[in-house]
Amino acid sequence: MQNRSGLTKYVLAMVAALLVLAAIGCGSSGPKSAVESFLNAAKDKDCEKMINLMDLSAMESSGVLNKDQLIESCKQESGLGNVSSYKILEETTDGDKGTVKVEVTTNENGTEKTESDTLTVNKINGEWKISLT
Numbered sequence: 001m002q003n004r005s006g007l008t009k010y011v012l013a014m015v016a017a018l019l020v021l022a023a024i025g026c027g028s029s030g031p032k033s034a035v036e037s038f039l040n041a042a043k044d045k046d047c048e049k050m051i052n053l054m055d056l057s058a059m060e061s062s063g064v065l066n067k068d069q070l071i072e073s074c075k076q077e078s079g080l081g082n083v084s085s086y087k088i089l090e091e092t093t094d095g096d097k098g099t100v101k102v103e104v105t106t107n108e109n110g111t112e113k114t115e116s117d118t119l120t121v122n123k124i125n126g127e128w129k130i131s132l133t
Contacts, residue, residue, distance in 0.1 A: 031098030031121035032091040034128035039104065042083040047074030055122055055129035082107045089116065096123035 034053055041049035048071050056067055083106055090101040098121045105114040120131040 029128075030091070031093055031100050031128055032088055034121050034130060035100040035102060035119055036086075036088065038130055039083055039086045039102070047071050050074070053130055055124060055131050057124070084112065097121070098123075098128070 038050055038053045041047075041053065051067060051071050051074060056070070083104060085105045087103045088100060089103055090099075092099050099118050100121060101116065101118045103114060103116045105112055107113075121128050122131050123129075
């Protein structure tokens with residue numbers, strides 16, 4: 001079972017905050033590329049790109065909310081975090097599933113914090129998406 005700490009908690013917390021506020025396809029060539037695109041979008045606070053790189057199928061199929069609602073909520077939310085840098089440490093791929101181990105540095109109010117985590121990435125309809133499960 002995957003350890004849900006660091007960046008995964010950050011991503012899940014962001015989605016949870018968006019769910020409360022709203023009451024999330026950009027393609028990439030592999031798991032590493034999808035994670036790099038997501039982290040670059042986080043650095044740029046590009047909500048639409050971040051959300052397009054997430055697998056939202058379970059959330060959308062449940063009817064809780066849709067991608068457009070999440071994008072709009074994200075744009076209104078100022079607490080997206082401040083990713084200042086990242087390193088891809090390792091990538092593994094097995095068919096349509098992959099994992100990417102990352103080290104992410106955030107800067108909150110002048111205090112830097114670096115954490116490592118492993119993200120699960122799945123190929124869905126030909127596009128790699130970061131899994132929220």
